[in-house]
Amino acid sequence: xxxxxxxxxxxxxxxxxxxxxxxxxxxxxxxxxxxxxxxxxxxxxxxxxxxxxxxxxxxxxxxxxxxxxxxxxxxxxxxxxxxxxxxxxxxxxxxxxxxxxxxxxxxxxxxxxxxxxxxxxxxxxxxxxxxxxxxxxxxxxxxxxxxxxxxxxxxxxxxxxxxxxxxxxxxxxxxxxxxxxxxxxxxxxxxxxxxxxxxxxxxxxxxxxxxxxxxxxxxxxxxxxxxxxxxxxxxxxxxxxxxxxxxxxxxxxxxxxxxxxxxxxxxxxxxxxxxxxxxxxxxxxxxxxxxxxxxxxxxxxxxxxxxxxxxxxxxxxxxxxxxxxxxxxxxxxxxxxxxxxxxxxxxxxxxxxxxxxxxxxxxxxxxxxxxxxxxxxxxxxxxxxxxxxxxxxxxxxxxxxxxxxxxxxxxxxxxxxxxxxxxxxxxxxxxxxxxxxxxxxxxxxxxxxxxxxxxxxxxxxxxxxxxxxxxxxxxxxxxxxxxxxxxxxxxxxxxxxxxxxxxxxxxxxxxxxxxxxxxxxxxxxxxxxxxxxxxxxxxxxxxxxxxxxxxxxxxxxxxxxxxxxxxxxxxxxxxxxxxxxxxxxxxxxxxxxxxxxxxxxxxxxxxxxxxxxxxxxxxxxxxxxxxxxxxxxxxxxxxxxxxxxx
Numbered sequence: 001x002x003x004x005x006x007x008x009x010x011x012x013x014x015x016x017x018x019x020x021x022x023x024x025x026x027x028x029x030x031x032x033x034x035x036x037x038x039x040x041x042x043x044x045x046x047x048x049x050x051x052x053x054x055x056x057x058x059x060x061x062x063x064x065x066x067x068x069x070x071x072x073x074x075x076x077x078x079x080x081x082x083x084x085x086x087x088x089x090x091x092x093x094x095x096x097x098x099x100x101x102x103x104x105x106x107x108x109x110x111x112x113x114x115x116x117x118x119x120x121x122x123x124x125x126x127x128x129x130x131x132x133x134x135x136x137x138x139x140x141x142x143x144x145x146x147x148x149x150x151x152x153x154x155x156x157x158x159x160x161x162x163x164x165x166x167x168x169x170x171x172x173x174x175x176x177x178x179x180x181x182x183x184x185x186x187x188x189x190x191x192x193x194x195x196x197x198x199x200x201x202x203x204x205x206x207x208x209x210x211x212x213x214x215x216x217x218x219x220x221x222x223x224x225x226x227x228x229x230x231x232x233x234x235x236x237x238x239x240x241x242x243x244x245x246x247x248x249x250x251x252x253x254x255x256x257x258x259x260x261x262x263x264x265x266x267x268x269x270x271x272x273x274x275x276x277x278x279x280x281x282x283x284x285x286x287x288x289x290x291x292x293x294x295x296x297x298x299x300x301x302x303x304x305x306x307x308x309x310x311x312x313x314x315x316x317x318x319x320x321x322x323x324x325x326x327x328x329x330x331x332x333x334x335x336x337x338x339x340x341x342x343x344x345x346x347x348x349x350x351x352x353x354x355x356x357x358x359x360x361x362x363x364x365x366x367x368x369x370x371x372x373x374x375x376x377x378x379x380x381x382x383x384x385x386x387x388x389x390x391x392x393x394x395x396x397x398x399x400x401x402x403x404x405x406x407x408x409x410x411x412x413x414x415x416x417x418x419x420x421x422x423x424x425x426x427x428x429x430x431x432x433x434x435x436x437x438x439x440x441x442x443x444x445x446x447x448x449x450x451x452x453x454x455x456x457x458x459x460x461x462x463x464x465x466x467x468x469x470x471x472x473x474x475x476x477x478x479x480x481x482x483x484x485x486x487x488x489x490x491x492x493x494x495x496x497x498x499x500x501x502x503x504x505x506x507x508x509x510x511x512x513x514x515x516x517x518x519x520x521x522x523x524x525x526x527x528x529x530x531x532x533x534x535x536x537x538x539x540x541x542x543x544x545x546x547x548x549x550x551x552x553x554x555x556x557x558x559x560x561x562x563x564x565x566x567x568x569x570x571x572x573x574x575x576x577x578x579x580x581x582x583x584x585x586x587x588x589x590x591x592x593x594x595x596x597x598x599x600x601x602x603x604x605x606x607x608x609x610x611x612x613x614x615x616x617x618x619x620x621x622x623x624x625x626x627x628x629x630x631x632x633x634x635x636x637x638x639x640x641x642x643x644x645x646x
Contacts, residue, residue: 055327055358056453056550057082057134057396058415059441061423064138065108067124075428076131079441083134083327083359083420085236087121089227090139090220091209095146095160098167101202107138114167118230125231134233136327141220141311142209143239145201148182159204173222177215184219186210186245189281194243211242211310212249220314225322234327235315236361240344242285242303254283257302270295289340289474297472300340301347308352316356327358331400334384336367337477339469347470350391350500359396359420362388369403370577371566373541376489378562379406382543383484385417386456386496387464394455398422405578407433408586408612409562411440412639416545416558418456433581440639443612450641453550457599458495459533461510462487465517466498479516487514491536491544531627537593539563548599554645555602557594561638563587590635596644598627603646609634610641617643 061076062085076084088097088107096102097117102109109117125135146159157165164181178184185193186208195207209216227235255275258267272278284296285303315328332344339346345353354360364381371379381399388397397419401410404425411421421444428434444451462484465476487494497506499515507513511533536544541563547556565585567576578584598604607629608617613636620642622631633640 054395054453055134055325057359058420058448058451059083059422059444060085060398060420062086062398063424064106066427066429067108068110068120069429071429071434073127075434075438076128076133078434078438079423080131080445081133081423081441083136084128085136085138085422085424086124086128087135087137087232088140089121089137089230089232089235090141090223090237091144091160091239092138092140093117094163094223095144096201098163099159099202099204101145101204105199105201114163118226122230129231134327135231136234136236136329137227137232138331139223139227139235139237140239141237141314142186142211142216142241144185144207144209145199145204146207147204159202160207172226174218177218184209184213184216185247186243187247188244189246191246194245208241208243208245210245210247210249212245212253212306213247214249217310217314220310221318224314224319228319228323228326233325234329234358235319236329236331237311237315238331240307240311240330240332242307244282244284246280246283250283251280253306254280254299254302257305258298261298270298286341289472292340292472294472297340297347297470301470304345304348305352307344308348308355312356329357329359329361331361331363333365334362334388335365337384337387337481339474339477340472350466350498353498354392354395357395359398360388360392361398361400363400363402365402368399368401369405370575371406371562371564372575373563373566376540378541378543380409380413380543380562382413382417382488382545382560383481383496385414385419386484386494387498389418389456390461390464390495390497391501394418396420400424403577404433404580405567405583406564407436407581407584408440408638409560409584411437411444412558412560413543415444415451415639416543416560418454418547427580430580436581440612443610447610447641449551450547450549450556450643454547454556455550456495457546457548457555458493459510459597460487460492460494460512460514461502461507462494462496463499463502463513463515463517464496465515466500468517470500473517476517483514483516488543489540491538491542493534493544493546531597534597535595537591539589542589542592552645553602554643555596555599555604557596557642557644559592559633559636559640559642561586561589561636561640563589586638588635588637592633594629594631594633594642596629598629598644600627602644604629604644605646606643607631608643608645609636610643611636612639613637 059081060083061081067086092107096107097109098114102112111117111120128135144160146161148161149157161181168176182193188194193207195205197205199206259275267275283299285300287296319326334343364384368379368381371377381401385399399414399419404427407426414421423437426433426437464480468476541561543560545558549556564587567578567583570576607620607622609620610617618634620631622629629644633642
């Protein structure tokens with residue numbers, strides 16, 4: 001495999017290395033040599049404080065079940081989150097709350113009945129508001145459970161279809177948009193509604209509504225209005241999975257998209273001679289990158305663009321017409337940067353990606369929920385967090401790591417990289433887990449000014465090859481992963497930025513601009529300084545980042561320690577994720593030293609260390625030479641914050 005590594009130096013000077021590698025091991029070794037050999041320029045200046053109008057928050061709690069537990073509200077009073085993600089207001093609610101399956105997966109409703117359950121959520125929202133927290137409701141936008149009416153067999157409708165035909169209250173929701181609920185559904189190549197029985201919820205089938213269907217958009221708006229009336233501050237939308245729907249709305253929508261985007265010549269290159277009469281046999285969304293094609297990528301891009309258009313129409317245009325400060329969020333999936341075959345935003349244009357959204361949830365799946373320290377695998381999502389931070393313009397985000405074991409690491413990892421820790425997979429009913437969640441959340445609360453609206457202070461930036469992905473090239477993504485992990489192991493202070501957002505303005509403050517796809521050169525920073533970068537002597541199990549608080553003239557270092565005593569491997573020899581916080585078992589780290597290059601204009605008179613496991617700040621001895629500060633970090637268990645201030 002041939003991979004081009006292009007280093008963008010200040011003043012537009014560019015140096016290319018073309019690396020021909022036979023395997024990933026050699027790629028890593030070669031890349032390491034490249035990175036070590038790079039010269040230095042300048043450290044970035046401080047980033048600006050938060051823009052006006054943003055909703056910044058630093059701590060959230062999200063649960064799909066046990067939110068009716070007797071200890072839930074007392075737990076919230078102890079942890080004091082800014083945001084509580086709670087309750088169901090979309091397809092799950094209207095499909096299941098009135099059924100015998102109300103108390104099970106996925107929503108675990110506390111009571112049966114649409115009216116009774118709706119009132120329960122409204123009261124819970126009121127009680128949480130008394131704690132000065134915002135309430136965001138889960139909103140499934142298209143995934144429906146139930147069986148349509150069987151007119152031939154005489155079977156009545158169940159689930160969503162029973163709700164739509166028999167329980168829809170026009171006094172609450174307005175008139176039904178269509179008579180037959182089947183007219184709202186995604187359709188396969190055979191013209192029949194797409195369905196499955198994968199989950200077996202209440203013995204019912206699963207269907208998907210088509211987001212491009214105007215009737216379905218009216219349903220969503222009715223549900224949004226109802227949720228706002230129940231006291232919600234916002235919604236997090238999930239199940240943004242467009243399938244291979246070939247309904248009339250998808251056929252016409254995709255044709256319009258192609259007509260606006262491509263010329264007649266370009267359409268012919270895709271095998272379309274007459275767009276007006278062309279009947280698509282497939283309009284796929286996610287697909288195997290190895291089986292991709294220009295036409296399939298146009299299908300995927302249109303799927304994601306049209307999903308975003310509907311999201312904006314329902315939650316931003318309509319929802320904010322009812323509640324101007326409505327919080328909006330999406331729950332998507334990134335994994336280990338799976339592209340084309342995953343990531344609900346992978347082909348979205350940069351100017352649309354996250355536009356007008358308040359915060360973002362990305363799940364990392366199996367990429368980050370266990371460790372294999374013998375292979376230097378930390379089970380971390382640091383690279384994902386930095387990607388989201390760069391792509392999302394520093395707005396709040398969180399990560400779902402699908403584990404309930406390494407609770408302290410999960411919280412620290414997000415706090416250290418500009419995210420909002422959350423408690424979705426942390427079981428507050430476990431006394432030890434609850435104690436640590438509360439301990440860490442209270443730590444973040446006591447030092448809120450260090451976290452709320454802070455901005456990354458990085459000396460280098462690694463560009464994510466999103467332009468290559470948009471061309472169907474996913475090989476550079478692996479090179480990105482390898483480069484990112486090498487930089488993390490070397491404790492380099494770096495940001496991640498998608499290359500389609502890498503304007504000269506955004507790159508100007510960085511010492512180095514690193515890219516892995518061989519794309520066109522961008523503009524680097526200034527060559528006014530030849531100072532060496534910050535340097536940290538620490539084990540590979542420690543990750544280091546830096547930030548500038550929104551208030552106060554200081555630099556804050558964040559150190560997260562992933563070292564632990566791992567659980568015994570399973571019978572198959574594979575690493576175990578563990579069975580709760582009892583298996584987290586962190587091992588303290590000592591002897592970490594720092595040689596920090598200060599930003600221009602920052603005068604440091606005090607260096608102090610903070611940790612959730614310790615009471616109060618520990619002042620550190622340090623030496624100062626010009627713009628460099630050197631000190632030793634005191635031993636810490638999982639998370640240490642070092643403040644360099646006047």
